[in-house]
Amino acid sequence: MNSTPANLESSLSVPSVQELAFQRPEKVPARYIRDQDGDGIIATYPSHPSLRVPFIDMAKLVNADTQQKEELRKLHLACKDWGVFQLVNHGLSNSSLKNMGNQVKRFFELPLQEKKRWAQRLGTLEGYGQAFVTSEDQKLDWNDMIFLKCLPIQNRKLDLWPQNPPEFRETLERYSEEIREVTMSVVKFITMSLGIQDKEISESFREGLYDIRMNCYPPCPEPERVLGIAPHADNSGITLLLDCADFPGLQFLKDKKWVNVEPIEGAIVVNIGQIIEVMSNGIYKAPEHRAVVNKLKERFSIVTFCYPNPHMDIGPADKLTGEGKVAVFKKLTHAEYFRKFFNRDLDESFIDSLRV
Numbered sequence: 001m002n003s004t005p006a007n008l009e010s011s012l013s014v015p016s017v018q019e020l021a022f023q024r025p026e027k028v029p030a031r032y033i034r035d036q037d038g039d040g041i042i043a044t045y046p047s048h049p050s051l052r053v054p055f056i057d058m059a060k061l062v063n064a065d066t067q068q069k070e071e072l073r074k075l076h077l078a079c080k081d082w083g084v085f086q087l088v089n090h091g092l093s094n095s096s097l098k099n100m101g102n103q104v105k106r107f108f109e110l111p112l113q114e115k116k117r118w119a120q121r122l123g124t125l126e127g128y129g130q131a132f133v134t135s136e137d138q139k140l141d142w143n144d145m146i147f148l149k150c151l152p153i154q155n156r157k158l159d160l161w162p163q164n165p166p167e168f169r170e171t172l173e174r175y176s177e178e179i180r181e182v183t184m185s186v187v188k189f190i191t192m193s194l195g196i197q198d199k200e201i202s203e204s205f206r207e208g209l210y211d212i213r214m215n216c217y218p219p220c221p222e223p224e225r226v227l228g229i230a231p232h233a234d235n236s237g238i239t240l241l242l243d244c245a246d247f248p249g250l251q252f253l254k255d256k257k258w259v260n261v262e263p264i265e266g267a268i269v270v271n272i273g274q275i276i277e278v279m280s281n282g283i284y285k286a287p288e289h290r291a292v293v294n295k296l297k298e299r300f301s302i303v304t305f306c307y308p309n310p311h312m313d314i315g316p317a318d319k320l321t322g323e324g325k326v327a328v329f330k331k332l333t334h335a336e337y338f339r340k341f342f343n344r345d346l347d348e349s350f351i352d353s354l355r356v
């Protein structure tokens with residue numbers, strides 16, 4: 001084990017969950033068990049069997065003549081009441097999504113030693129490994145991942161970008177460019193659904209940061225006792241998630257119940273992150289979500305965290321404050337926002353620390 005990292009921007013190295021699962025243990029090691037020691041993290045909320053995450057049709061949003069108004073109203077309600085929606089007709093082809101999914105699957109199928117060629121280095125989060133493991137007694141997620149900064153191009157650390165499978169790099173390059181196009185459209189429509197059509201906000205995602213986390217959730221002998229990812233909200237502007245499974249794993253908290261996201265071929269799951277929560281002055285919320293795991297099947301997801309241009313301050317949009325409307329969040333520079341995020345107390349609410 002390594003020494004304690006300085007803050008959350010780095011992670012202690014922990015064993016591969018895939019390797020653990022290969023050994024077909026009957027029981028899960030104590031470090032992954034969440035339903036003991038008063039953790040209570042699993043049992044806190046029941047699941048909700050009948051609710052469905054809303055759908056948004058990008059083709060209708062684009063159609064300014066007839067269907068846009070109604071779809072913008074749906075988008076507004078989705079962002080306000082859920083903070084998440086399934087996006088269809090977003091312009092990314094099924095083959096592009098499938099290619100990306102296949103590359104990630106093939107990467108995780110490689111022997112451990114091969115994957116470790118692109119392992120996280122001490123003091124950084126990028127590369128193959130785990131995120132946010134800061135102490136030896138912290139509960140662990142049933143998850144292996146590879147995390148890579150993809151855009152702007154100058155932020156890429158290519159030495160951490162797998163060269164096996166051979167088409168991995170170029171597939172990820174293309175995917176990140178395509179995701180940026182979708183993100184810029186989605187953010188434009190989000191500002192329209194807020195009634196502010198703020199070009200500064202939507203344009204800031206052109207020169208934005210795009211970090212991609214590829215998750216592998218191996219099968220687990222005791223799935224109801226572990227979590228793939230513990231409950232959290234994303235610190236992004238928005239997050240675009242490609243679910244590569246044909247069974248649910250991702251869950252969002254709605255009215256104090258966990259709602260499954262049913263994977264839909266060709267759809268992208270979009271959720272609001274804490275930066276858009278701040279910019280919308282709290283009208284839209286970054287929802288709590290988590291991943292659960294399956295007893296028999298492995299699941300993969302590809303998650304793009306999209307951030308505005310780092311030159312842009314993170315605060316409520318001007319058009320949503322003033323004239324009797326008070327700002328409920330502080331305005332921070334990008335650097336201040338991330339400094340706060342990476343030095344936050346894991347027991348306290350990050351979004352609350354941003355309030356006025």
Ligand SMILES: O=C(O)CCC(=O)C(=O)O
Nearest residue numbers: 213215249250291301303
């Ligand atoms: O893989 C999933 O379903 C959830 C991943 C997630 O929430 C994250 O990486 O932030």
Ligand SMILES: [Fe+2]
Nearest residue numbers: 232233234289
């Ligand atoms: Fe997340």
